[in-house]
Amino acid sequence: MPITEFSSALNQVCNERGISPDSVVDAIKTSLVAAYKKDFPGTAAIDLVAEVDKETGESRVYKTLDDGSLQDITPPGFGRIAAQTAKQVILQKIREEEKGAVMEEYKKRIGQxxxxxxxxxxxxxxxxxxxxxxxxxxxxxxxxxxxxxxxxxxxxxxxxxxxxxxxxxxxxxRSDPRFIMELFATEVPELASGVVKIEAIAREAGSRTKMAVSSSQERVDPVGSCVGQKGVRVTNVIAEIGDEKIDIISYSSVRERFIAASLSPAKVRDVVLDVETKTATIEVAEDQLSLAIGREGQNVRLAAKLTGWKIDIKGANSPQEGRKSDQKDQLDKSEKVKTKPKTNKTKAITKKLKKTK
CATH class of the missing domain: 2.40.50.140 (Nucleic acid-binding proteins)
Structure with a gap:
């Protein structure tokens, strides 16, 4: 085989398959030894070495002698006899090399x-x-x-x-929280540029996601950037994941403020932190209690995942309820005044009037 033809064919295969020429040549050497031992069973225990000229493609089989020298034992017509076996081994090696190259490529794409x-x-x-x-x-x-x-x-x-x-x-x-992050990265240029950053995310796939975002520039609203004009950016993300609800909140380095925001859309009255147990006690109005907890506890559960704090929620009377309670007390007092029992003096006057009649 002419030098240019063999080299050209070798390089073409390697370029098409994305593998190295050396690995293909090594596969040919392995296949030649396997084919020789198959055709000559008595040589199974003999140490054999195959050589392939990268320029001409000429193949030879050698036997290793006791003194370490090599003896050429290539039989006449060996190339034709071993061709089929060599082909299978080479194809298998190429498939392995291809898969290895693809795996290396996708290792670099983990998280994308x-x-x-x-x-x-x-x-x-x-x-x-x-x-x-x-x-x-x-x-x-x-x-x-x-x-x-x-x-x-x-x-x-x-x-x-x-x-x-x-x-x-x-x-x-498709259920990993990083999937949501990467979808937003494709929709929000501010995320790709690093101006806006996703600080934390908690997800229950198919149902709801909470995401805390921050901005490195005061003039850039992180929440608004992720939502987009008329909600177009967040809508595109939701369309990909099947109408899953997404809550986007502003991240704060102040723990109390961040924990309060994590319970959105509920309005929080007060946050008390126990640093030792990493527990946050949250006070909300009675009419906000169910909203803060969420259906089957989902809202508070996601908030806990997002912040990394255990969250206990307790209700408190709202100002409106307080006013209603005061009004009720005043009404009760007025009713008592109207139905005030008769005193002894009142009873005496009543008896005197009866006698006069």
Whole structure:
């Protein structure tokens, strides 16, 4: 084989597959030794070495002697005999190298959002085609109540690379809180530039998310930046995750203020902190109590995750209720005055009038 033809073919395969020429040559050497031992069973225990000329593509098999020297034992027509076996080994090696290269690429993309489509479903787990490889979307990483179907296009978060039964596997997620953060990063230029920062996030996928944001510039409103004009930015994010509610609040380094804001939309009257137990006792008006706790305790639960503090909520009479209570007391007093019992003096006057009649 001419030098230019072999080198050109080798480089073309490597460039197309994204692998190194050295790894392909090593695969050829391995395949030649395997093919020789298969055709000559008596040489199984012999130390064999294969060499491949990178320029000409010429292949030779050598036997290692006791003195360390090499003896050429390449049989006539060995190339034709070993071709099929060598081809299979080389293809396997190329597949392994390709998968290794793809895994390295996706290791660098952990924490990023990528687009793909559902290739197939297996026992509730979605296999997502990302183009260069297929990723796994386990049930634990899916949004509850979200339905998936073949060829459905969707975006997912590259969560991790883990070792599976068939080698490394790409695990993607739609329920991870980082998925929300990355979706906002694509919608909000201020996040991408670093002017606005997501300080904390708590999520119950498919139901509700709370997110605390801050700004490094006073003139930039972090909440307004994430919401967007007429809510267009947050609406685009919600459309991707299936109408999940998103609460965006301003982050504060003052603990009391941050904890109070985390219970939004409820209005907090007072916050008392116990630093030792990291417990915050919150006082809200009675009419705000159910709002602060949320349905099935969701609001206070997310607030606790967001702030990292245990939160106890207690109710207190609102000013309106206090005024109503005072008015009621005054009415009760006036009724008592009207129904005041008769004194002894009043009874005597009544008897005198009767006698006169």
């Amino acid at each position: 959002v990528v687009a793909g489509h559902i290739f197939r479903m297996e026992k509730g787990m979605a296999i997502v085609d990302l183009g260069k490889t297929q990723a796994l979307l386990p049930q634990s990483e899916q949004i509850p109540a979200e339905r998936y179907y073949i060829n459905q296009r969707l975006r997912v978060l590259v969560k991790e690379i883990r070792e599976g039964t068939k080698g490394p596997e790409v695990i993607v997620s």
